[in-house]
Amino acid sequence: MRGSFYYKYIKTPGTKLVLYVLLIGIGYAYLYPLLYMITTSFMSVEDLVNPTIRWIPVHPTLNNYKLAWEVLEVSKSLVNSIYLSVVPALIQTFSTALIAYGLQRFDIPLKRFWLVLVLATFLIPAQTTLVTKYILFSKLKLVGTPLASFLPALFGQGIKSAIFILLYYNFFQMLPKTFDEAAELDGAGPFRIFWTIMLPLSIPAMVTTFIFSLVWYWNETLVSGLILGNSIKTLPIALRDFIWRFAQMFPSSTGSPSNRLNEGIRLAATFITILPLLITYLFLQRQFVESLERTGITGE
Amino acid sequence: MSKKLKVKTKRALVGYLFFSPWIIGFLVFTAYPFFYSLYLSFFKVRFTVSGVESTFVGFEFYKYAFRGDLTFPINFTNTITSIILSTPLIVIFALIVSILLNNKIRFRAFFRLLYFLPVVIISGPVVSELIANNAAQIVDPGKYFIYQFFTTLPDRISFPFLYMFDNLVLILWFSGVQILFFLAGLQKISSSIYEAAKIDGANSWVIFWKITLPLIRPFILINTIYTIVDLASFANNAVNTSITQHMFDIDKPYSYSSALSWIYFVSVMAIIGVAFLILRRKD
Numbered sequence: 001m002r003g004s005f006y007y008k009y010i011k012t013p014g015t016k017l018v019l020y021v022l023l024i025g026i027g028y029a030y031l032y033p034l035l036y037m038i039t040t041s042f043m044s045v046e047d048l049v050n051p052t053i054r055w056i057p058v059h060p061t062l063n064n065y066k067l068a069w070e071v072l073e074v075s076k077s078l079v080n081s082i083y084l085s086v087v088p089a090l091i092q093t094f095s096t097a098l099i100a101y102g103l104q105r106f107d108i109p110l111k112r113f114w115l116v117l118v119l120a121t122f123l124i125p126a127q128t129t130l131v132t133k134y135i136l137f138s139k140l141k142l143v144g145t146p147l148a149s150f151l152p153a154l155f156g157q158g159i160k161s162a163i164f165i166l167l168y169y170n171f172f173q174m175l176p177k178t179f180d181e182a183a184e185l186d187g188a189g190p191f192r193i194f195w196t197i198m199l200p201l202s203i204p205a206m207v208t209t210f211i212f213s214l215v216w217y218w219n220e221t222l223v224s225g226l227i228l229g230n231s232i233k234t235l236p237i238a239l240r241d242f243i244w245r246f247a248q249m250f251p252s253s254t255g256s257p258s259n260r261l262n263e264g265i266r267l268a269a270t271f272i273t274i275l276p277l278l279i280t281y282l283f284l285q286r287q288f289v290e291s292l293e294r295t296g297i298t299g300e
Numbered sequence: 301m302s303k304k305l306k307v308k309t310k311r312a313l314v315g316y317l318f319f320s321p322w323i324i325g326f327l328v329f330t331a332y333p334f335f336y337s338l339y340l341s342f343f344k345v346r347f348t349v350s351g352v353e354s355t356f357v358g359f360e361f362y363k364y365a366f367r368g369d370l371t372f373p374i375n376f377t378n379t380i381t382s383i384i385l386s387t388p389l390i391v392i393f394a395l396i397v398s399i400l401l402n403n404k405i406r407f408r409a410f411f412r413l414l415y416f417l418p419v420v421i422i423s424g425p426v427v428s429e430l431i432a433n434n435a436a437q438i439v440d441p442g443k444y445f446i447y448q449f450f451t452t453l454p455d456r457i458s459f460p461f462l463y464m465f466d467n468l469v470l471i472l473w474f475s476g477v478q479i480l481f482f483l484a485g486l487q488k489i490s491s492s493i494y495e496a497a498k499i500d501g502a503n504s505w506v507i508f509w510k511i512t513l514p515l516i517r518p519f520i521l522i523n524t525i526y527t528i529v530d531l532a533s534f535a536n537n538a539v540n541t542s543i544t545q546h547m548f549d550i551d552k553p554y555s556y557s558s559a560l561s562w563i564y565f566v567s568v569m570a571i572i573g574v575a576f577l578i579l580r581r582k583d
Contacts, residue, residue: 016405023400027414030472034417036435099322106315107308114319121330123525123572125532127543128565131557132333132340134547155325165322190314219423222535226544240425263433270429274421281420289409289416289480 041065041268048264061264068269071246072238078276081218081234084146088153089213092161093206099156100168101194105180115169122162126222137227144231149217149224159216164209171205172198208291211284215277235273242269341559344552361552361559372560375538380567382537385463386471387527387575391520394475398482399512412483419476424535427470436469474530478523485519486512521579525572532568539564 035055040048044061047053103114134143142148152158156165179201180193188196199206221236229237238245246261281288341361343354365372401412430436447465450458464471489512497507531537539560547557 019400019403019405023405023411026397026472027411029469030414030417033430033435033469033473037430037433040433040435095321098318102315102318102320103322106311106318108312108315108319114322117326118322121326123529123569124330124334125529125565125568127533127537127540128561129330129333129337130543131547131554131561132337133329135336135554136329136333152325152329154321155329156322157325157329190318194318215420219421219426220535221424222533222540225535236423236425239429242425242429266429267433267435270426270433273423274426277421281417285413288420289412 037267037271040264041271043264045260045262045264048262064264064268065272067246067250067265068272071242071249071265072235072269072272073233074235074272077233077235077238080232081236081276084149084224084228084232084234085214085217087146088149088158088217089210091150091153092158092164092213093210095154095156095158096161096164096209097168097199097202097206098194100165100172101198103165104169104172105177105198106190118162118165121157122160130223130226133223134226143227146228146232148227153213159213159220164213167208168202168205171202175201204291207287211280211287211291214280218277235276239269239273242266337558338562340555341562343555345555347553357555361556362563364556365560365563369542372542375542376563376567379532379537379539379564380571382463382467383528383531383568383571385460386467386474386531387524387571389464389471390475390527391478391523393471394478394523395482395516395520397475398479398486399508401479401483402486412479415472415479416476418473422473427473428536474527477530478527481519481523481526482516485516489515517579517581521576524575524579528568528572528575532564 039055039057041064042060042062043053043057044059044063046059047057050058102108103111103118108114137143137148142151153161175198179197183193183197218234219236221234221240224234225237225240228234233241243261243266246265250261340354342356342358344357344360346353346355365376397415401408401415405411427436447462450461450465452458493511493515494507497511502510543557543560543564546552546560547554549556
């Protein structure tokens with residue numbers, strides 16, 4: 001009977017039914033945009049203008065995907081997206097670990113002050129520093145180069161770095177100090193202790209940091225759109241400029257009706273943009289969902 | 301004694317060595333752009349042959365934002381009201397869903413996975429495309445009696461309710477991380493507290509208000525702040541358009557955008573401050 005008193009109310013069939021209906025209803029509302037996007041993206045022009053067709057296309061077509069693929073320049077922008085999310089995510093995984101290690105393990109003076117300052121940086125909306133970041137990077141001649149994204153990540157100022165520093169900080173706090181003290185007696189230096197003891201024990205925190213950095217870097221368009229945007233197009237940035245790019249490639253005067261921009265083509269492009277993320281999520285679902293509990297970001 | 305002190309100093313130095321990349325990064329990539337944009341917002345910048353010339357203009361750009369600019373006040377009000385209205389809706393919704401999920405149910409893992417999915421795929425352009433192509437409008441709210449009932453009320457009263465109906469999917473899509481936070485918090489509440497309350501004759505309604513809610517309170521605060529920051533930084537806020545549009549204005553390059561971004565910053569901080577005052581522990 002342990003721990004099930006509270007759930008007794010739920011055990012009556014009526015409340016249980018209400019619970020499932022609620023959960024399924026909410027789930028439907030979550031999935032609706034995705035389902036709508038997928039079915040619409042296969043619709044031909046006839047299906048799109050036919051008001052009786054809502055879900056299942058009668059004349060399914062792959063033409064939308066062909067056009068969207070071309071306009072997004074997927075072969076190029078996909079590589080850019082992968083490069084500009086995997087590399088900074090890796091950098092961020094190691095740099096925030098190192099920073100949190102210094103902050104948590106060494107009783108440095110002003111420790112509380114630094115911790116508060118790290119968290120305070122999280123509150124600054126990206127827009128506030130957008131203009132001056134552009135000025136800074138153009139002074140450093142880094143506008144349009146991947147370094148403009150990698151350097152902040154290296155110095156603990158990447159996307160939501162503060163959260164990851166806090167995550168490692170809490171995680172290191174749970175690791176007993178006896179490990180590093182024993183290694184220290186054996187003559188290991190602090191960097192070696194970090195590399196051979198702390199990191200291997202922190203794999204859950206590292207996995208969490210990496211996968212969340214990965215999707216947040218992939219989806220970021222505000223800062224990177226301005227600082228990298230014109231020379232390195234990622235998939236989401238190509239999607240942002242989709243209407244404009246489509247008009248460039250298919251001027252409406254020459255296009256046949258099936259080549260005119262419609263919601264089928266636009267939603268096909270949207271689906272192409274999120275497909276790599278969906279696949280990643282399917283493979284790493286447990287790491288995503290359970291990570292927040294396992295790493296103790298919520299604090300003890 | 302002095303040896304011990306030395307060891308302590310050495311350890312502090314090593315700690316700072318590991319932490320120093322953050323200090324450098326903070327100064328260069330956060331503090332400098334942050335304060336430089338404040339500085340720029342009070343100066344008129346001109347690019348001349350000899351370099352950059354700047355003259356102090358005081359609050360001129362701040363005044364212009366509300367008195368001269370035609371679009372900024374609208375964009376600004378839209379963004380701020382959307383943050384103020386969405387945040388409580390998202391937090392309350394996330395709390396309800398997490399309490400539902402905290403029951404012993406089948407397919408719990410599946411539902412959790414489903415509700416978290418938007419966190420992985422959400423980005424400015426994707427949301428814009430979904431909205432522009434009607435994929436985010438799950439039902440036409442205009443068809444429903446309750447919606448029409450609200451439209452008959454005065455604007456000021458009906459506005460928040462109509463907003464909720466119109467943005468339902470977005471509210472769901474922004475609550476993934478918050479649901480997981482709440483779930484983690486709920487799981488920390490020991491079941492013996494519930495058992496004791498049950499023995500004392502409390503029903504689930506009383507248990508929710510007297511036990512669950514007070515214990516989950518710190519998580520409500522964290523989630524509220526997270527939600528405000530998340531919404532405020534999102535890539536398709538109308539405010540962003542204003543800021544990026546005016547960046548290269550010939551008569552006021554950089555400065556006007558900086559002033560706009562500082563107006564925005566101060567407003568967002570004010571919202572966070574109010575949320576903090578309402579939700580902090582009163583003891």
